[in-house]
Amino acid sequence: MLRALAFLGWASAAIVALFVITLPISVQSQLIAVTLVLSVMVVLKVFNLGGTWRLIALALGTAVVLRYVYWRTTGTLPPVSQLHNFIPGFLLYLAEMYSVFMLGLSLFVVADPLPPRPSRGNERTDLFPSVDVFVPTYNEEPALLANTIAAALAMDYPSDRLKVWLLDDGGTMQKRNSEHAGEAQAAERRRRDLMALCEELGATYLTRERNEHAKAGNLNNGLLHSTGDLVAVFDADHAPARDFLLETVGYFHEDPRLFLVQTPHFFLNPDPLERNLQTFERMPSENEMFYGVIQRGLDKWNAAFFCGSAAVLRRTALNEANGFSGLSITEDCETALELHSRGWNSIYVDRPLIAGLQPATFASFIGQRSRWAQGMMQILRFRFPLLKGGLSLPQRLCYMSSTLFWLFPFPRVVFLIAPLFYLFFDLQIFTASGGEFLAYTLTYMAVNLMMQNYMYGYYRWPWISELYEYVQTVHLLPAVVSVMLNPRKPTFKVTAKDESILQSRLSEISLPFFLIFAVLLVGVGVTAYRVYAEPYRADLTLMVGLWNFMNLLLAGCALGVVSERGTPSQFRRVKVARRGELRIGDASLPATIEDVSVGGARVRVFGKLPSATGKGMLCELRFRPHASTAMGMLPVYLRNIREESDGATLGLNFATPSIQDNRLVADLVFADSAQWSAFQQRRRRNPGVLGGTVWFVYLCVFQTYRGFYYLAKGSTKRSRPIVPSPFGEATGGQS
Numbered sequence: 128m129l130r131a132l133a134f135l136g137w138a139s140a141a142i143v144a145l146f147v148i149t150l151p152i153s154v155q156s157q158l159i160a161v162t163l164v165l166s167v168m169v170v171l172k173v174f175n176l177g178g179t180w181r182l183i184a185l186a187l188g189t190a191v192v193l194r195y196v197y198w199r200t201t202g203t204l205p206p207v208s209q210l211h212n213f214i215p216g217f218l219l220y221l222a223e224m225y226s227v228f229m230l231g232l233s234l235f236v237v238a239d240p241l242p243p244r245p246s247r248g249n250e251r252t253d254l255f256p257s258v259d260v261f262v263p264t265y266n267e268e269p270a271l272l273a274n275t276i277a278a279a280l281a282m283d284y285p286s287d288r289l290k291v292w293l294l295d296d297g298g299t300m301q302k303r304n305s306e307h308a309g310e311a312q313a314a315e316r317r318r319r320d321l322m323a324l325c326e327e328l329g330a331t332y333l334t335r336e337r338n339e340h341a342k343a344g345n346l347n348n349g350l351l352h353s354t355g356d357l358v359a360v361f362d363a364d365h366a367p368a369r370d371f372l373l374e375t376v377g378y379f380h381e382d383p384r385l386f387l388v389q390t391p392h393f394f395l396n397p398d399p400l401e402r403n404l405q406t407f408e409r410m411p412s413e414n415e416m417f418y419g420v421i422q423r424g425l426d427k428w429n430a431a432f433f434c435g436s437a438a439v440l441r442r443t444a445l446n447e448a449n450g451f452s453g454l455s456i457t458e459d460c461e462t463a464l465e466l467h468s469r470g471w472n473s474i475y476v477d478r479p480l481i482a483g484l485q486p487a488t489f490a491s492f493i494g495q496r497s498r499w500a501q502g503m504m505q506i507l508r509f510r511f512p513l514l515k516g517g518l519s520l521p522q523r524l525c526y527m528s529s530t531l532f533w534l535f536p537f538p539r540v541v542f543l544i545a546p547l548f549y550l551f552f553d554l555q556i557f558t559a560s561g562g563e564f565l566a567y568t569l570t571y572m573a574v575n576l577m578m579q580n581y582m583y584g585y586y587r588w589p590w591i592s593e594l595y596e597y598v599q600t601v602h603l604l605p606a607v608v609s610v611m612l613n614p615r616k617p618t619f620k621v622t623a624k625d626e627s628i629l630q631s632r633l634s635e636i637s638l639p640f641f642l643i644f645a646v647l648l649v650g651v652g653v654t655a656y657r658v659y660a661e662p663y664r665a666d667l668t669l670m671v672g673l674w675n676f677m678n679l680l681l682a683g684c685a686l687g688v689v690s691e692r693g694t695p696s697q698f699r700r701v702k703v704a705r706r707g708e709l710r711i712g713d714a715s716l717p718a719t720i721e722d723v724s725v726g727g728a729r730v731r732v733f734g735k736l737p738s739a740t741g742k743g744m745l746c747e748l749r750f751r752p753h754a755s756t757a758m759g760m761l762p763v764y765l766r767n768i769r770e771e772s773d774g775a776t777l778g779l780n781f782a783t784p785s786i787q788d789n790r791l792v793a794d795l796v797f798a799d800s801a802q803w804s805a806f807q808q809r810r811r812r813n814p815g816v817l818g819g820t821v822w823f824v825y826l827c828v829f830q831t832y833r834g835f836y837y838l839a840k841g842s843t844k845r846s847r848p849i850v851p852s853p854f855g856e857a858t859g860g861q862s
Contacts, residue, residue, distance in 0.1 A: 148193045154566045157194075161570040164191055168577045172815075181581060185238055188578040189231075195571040196227055203559050216556035219545045222538035229535075230575070232528035235521075237424035237582050243477040247377050255376050257288040258439070259355035262330075263345045264363040265296045269324050271364065273786055274725060276330045278366035278793040279359075281754055283373055291330040294349045295321055301337040327786045342435075343453035343462075350450050355442065362436040365392070365483035366793060368800035369753055375439045378474050386444035386471035387463060390437045391418035393479035393803045395699040395725075399489040400595065400688050402628075404830065409810055413595055416587040419807075422475045430525035431475035432463035436483070444471050454509055457502025464510055464526055468517035479803035482796070489598075489634040489689055496599050497606040500533040504610045507531070535596050536604040543597075546675040547646070550653045550668075561666025568670075576816045585811045589819035590681075598685045601639050628691045633837050637689035641838065644686060644831075647679040680827040686834020687826075700724045701802055705795065707750030707758075709777070712737050716774070720750060723795045727766065727781055733774040742767065748779060752794040759791045 152160070164187045171184045204220060205212035260279045264272060272293065279291045298318030305311040318334060325332040335348040346360065357376055361367055375388040392414060397407035411419070425431045433440070435458070444466050445451065452461040463473060486492045512518065512526030548554040559567070576589055609616060654672030658665045705720040709732050716732040723729075730748065748761045762782035769776045781792055814822060 148190065148197050154560075154562050158566040158570065161191055161194075161566070161574065164188070165570070165573060165577065168574070168581075172577070172581065182238060184581055185234060185578060188574045188581075189234065191574040192227060192230065192571060192578075195567055196224070198567050199223065203557055205555055205558055209555075212555045215545070215548050215554060216558075218541055219556055222541035222545075225534065225538045229528070229532065230578070232524060232531070233582065234578075235524055236428070236528055237420050239427070240420055240423035241427045241475075243423070244474075246478070247374050254380055255284070255288065255372070256356035256379065257354070258284065258290070258357045258359055258372060258376065259349070259353040259442075260289065260291040260359045260361065261294055261346055261349045261353075262292065262361050262363055263294045263296065263342055263349075264321075267297075267363045269320050270783075270789075272321065273324055273328065273789040274793050274797075275361060275363055275366045276325070276328050277789040278368075278797045279361060280329055281369060281752075281790060281793060281798065282367055282371055283369045283754070288355075289372075290353070290355060292349050292353060293321060293325050293330055293332050294345045295332065295334045296338055296342075296345045298334045299336065299338050300334075324786060328789075340453035341456070341458075343451040343458035346458075347450035347453075350442070350445060357439050358442055358445065359439045360436055361481060362483060365436045365481045366797040367437075367481045368803075369798045370800055371437075371480040372439070374478060374480055374800075375476060378476075379439070379441060382472055382474075384470065384472050385474060386441045386466045387431070387433055387473040388439045388476055389422070389431055389434055389473065390476050390478065390480045391415075391422070392434065392437055393482050393807070394485045395482050395701070396484055396487070398485045399487070399492045399691065400598065402694070403489075403688050403690060403692050404684075404826065405692075410588055410591070411586050411807070411811055413587075413591070415807065415811075416583050416592075419477065419586040420583055423477055425525050425529075426473070426475040428521035428525050429472055429519070430467065430522045431473045432467075432526075432529070433459040433473075435459035437481040441471075444469075455502045455505035456498055457506065460503065460529065461506050461510065464506065464512060464515070467522055467526075468515050470517060478800065479807065480800045482803060487628060487694075489691060490636050493599065493602045493636065497603055500536075500603050500607050501610040503530045503533040504607055505614055508610075508614045533603075533607065536600040536607055539596050539600040540604060543600075543643070543647075543678055546671045546678070547650055549671045550650050550657065550675060559667075561670045564667065564670040573816075576820075580813070580816050580819075584813035584815075588814055588823070589816050590823040593681060594684055594688075597681050598640075598688050601643070602636060628694050631693040631837065632691050634689040634691055637686075640682065640685045640689050641834075644679070644682040644834075647675060647682050650675040651679060680824060683831030683834070684823075684827040685830075686838075687830025690830075690834050690837035700729070701796065701806070703795070703799070703802065705750055707748060710747040710749060711740055711744070715749075718748075720748075720795070721776075725781075725792060725796055727763070728779045728795065730777045730779055731771075731774065732777060736768070736770075736775055740768065741765065745782065746779070750791075750795070752791060753798045754794070759794070761788055761791045761795075 168184045168187060171180050199220065205216040207213050260282075262272070262275055262279065276291055276293060280289075282289065295318065298314050298321065302314035303311055303318065305314065318332075322332045324330075333349060333352055335345070338344070340347070350358070357379060359367075359372065359375075371390070375390065378388050379385050394412065394414070396402075398413065401407040401410075401412060422431050445462075447469060448462070448465045451458050452465050455461045467473065486495050506512070506526075507530040512530065513523050515523070515526075518526070545556065548556050557564075579587070579592070580589065651672065654668060654675060657668045658672070661668065700722045701724065702722045703720055705723075707718050707720055707730075708715050709718045709730055710716075714737045716734045716736070718730045718732045721729045721731055728748065742765055744765045746763050746765060748763045749758045750761075751757075752759045763779040764782055766778040766780050768778075781788070783789060783792060
């Protein structure tokens with residue numbers, strides 16, 4: 128009876144909505160109605176009303192969007208008889224319908240996501256199963272791997288049920304037998320060094336005969352040689368906190384059909400956009416929208432998927448699917464799709480429990496995103512989630528949302544060039560007056576921004592998604608087209624992270640962005656001329672010109688993105704508060720460790736420094752590790768000294784002459800997961816649609832200036848590899 132009443136209620140609401148959406152009204156009435164809807168949405172947002180009120184606001188916004196779709200479909204398309212207008216006009220229409228469709232999928236996924244799961248760090252470990260930890264590697268330096276392995280071995284878990292494997296694809300028999308003598312020697316030397324590293328730290332080294340199926344093949348080789356009930360996977364530059372396993376493996380005891388517990392990827396360093404725009408400290412990172420909202424929404428529908436690292440998987444589930452899938456170059460999502468279709472379940476734990484590194488250069492960032500886009504297109508082509516057997520309807524929609532997202536370069540290009548069709552060639556691809564454009568299109572955009580703010584406000588600021596999509600589109604479009612034409616062509620390419628921007632310069636792939644900006648700037652001039660020369664069409668010309676000007680702002684901001692800032696320090700510092708002491712010669716001074724990085728620390732010491740204290744002096748930093756009652760002793764060099772009234776603040780560089788010292792470095796930097804959560808919370812705030820828009824416009828203007836300053840300066844020096852050091856940015860592994 129209740130189900131029947133609920134169905135009747137929804138059916139009635141749908142009929143009323145359909146009537147309202149298709150109701151013929153004047154332009155003035157449309158403008159008034161949408162203004163009222165926007166006012167209600169703003170009021171609900173100002174009072175921060177969640178729950179049912181949030182859904183009501185999103186429903187009101189959806190009604191406006193559908194009203195726009197109805198008007199756009201029935202009243203704005205050029206006549207088919209005018210092919211020169213109809214073809215570009217229909218392409219624009221398809222681009223808009225794609226955006227509306229993706230908005231609908233997003234609403235389904237994240238309109239009411241699951242709340243974050245509570246911490247489980249105090250559960251009994253005697254109930255937990257055995258775990259094999261896989262660290263797949265390809266060309267990372269031993270110093271980097273030492274910290275990752277040390278952090279994995281230091282996880283709070285019974286040692287007799289934990290085994291760490293270094294899965295090395297850089298020392299395979301195929302590479303050691305290479306016809307190129309230099310490559311063969313390097314592979315043999317790598318294998319020897321990593322075997323010694325693993326032996327000293329207490330991990331297990333494993334390689335294989337041939338480099339087949341890239342990262343998926345490497346992981347499957349690990350499955351063949353290990354026996355643990357669960358498998359934890361960490362990329363070579365992803366070091367886990369001590370409580371990683373305690374926060375994840377307990378879920379497998381509760382659900383025998385659970386195959387995956389995925390956690391978010393937290394990064395110590397900013398991505399190229401955050402570094403070049405200087406937003407890392409004050410604005411949520413790009414990946415936080417996915418890990419902070421979307422994965423929780425997917426989790427509600429049992430569709431949270433494997434992200435390649437920072438996850439725990441059940442061996443029996445992997446064995447049922449013949450291991451990690453390798454048909455596409457995104458083995459993680461493909462593996463999850465296959466196991467979901469077999470009736471297995473997944474869980475997402477929204478707490479950062481690892482710390483990793485992002486690509487340092489814009490070119491490397493684009494290379495990484497190209498692989499993601501091509502891999503998702505392969506999944507769409509070979510697996511097509513909508514028709515894949517075994518999935519529930521919500522799971523089908525969730526996977527379609529995740530894969531279809533990567534088609535964004537196509538509509539983004541259309542939105543970029545569409546106003547130029549009118550301004551340059553006088554094509555009538557959008558048959559509407561200036562008043563209709565204002566009443567329908569601009570209000571639709573405003574409602575869309577409000578809906579995005581409702582869904583992602585604290586995780587994604589206004590217009591940032593558009594910026595990320597634009598800067599990727601220029602180079603992703605050819606990559607997506609190539610995989611559509613030849614789905615089997617793309618091969619797995621490791622993400623290049625072995626670069627550091629030591630000197631400010633323009634990115635080597637920046638030229639297209641300056642050319643696009645120049646074309647859009649000409650469009651602004653044409654707008655002004657046409658308003659003067661054709662005053663009878665000034666309203667429409669101004670509306671189209673405004674659209675082009677918005678594109679120009681976005682393109683100007685992108686000039687700042689490709690203007691790479693030099694980074695004086697290769698390491699990211701993290702604020703901590705650890706008590707210890709610093710031994711300088713024969714003197715020991717009480718100290719507080721105030722911040723740390725993988726290369727050093729800042730320490731506040733109390734008391735008078737010995738008279739012989741000087742820069743470059745070898746000292747000893749002592750502190751108590753999390754897993755020990757005995758003091759750890761870490762050799763350090765004095766980098767700088769600042770005298771204080773009751774002591775001094777010292778900058779230290781870790782000497783790390785011994786592999787065992789990496790355990791202490793890992794304990795200082797990675798052991799405490801609470802510091803990652805605290806950092807994320809400090810920058811999570813919602814500036815609102817208006818405030819965020821004003822800030823973004825200012826950002827665009829300033830970055831346009833900065834981009835042309837870099838262009839005028841003519842600094843085009845290429846990035847250089849940094850000297851390998853403990854958990855630095857010297858990595859290019861299977862991630």
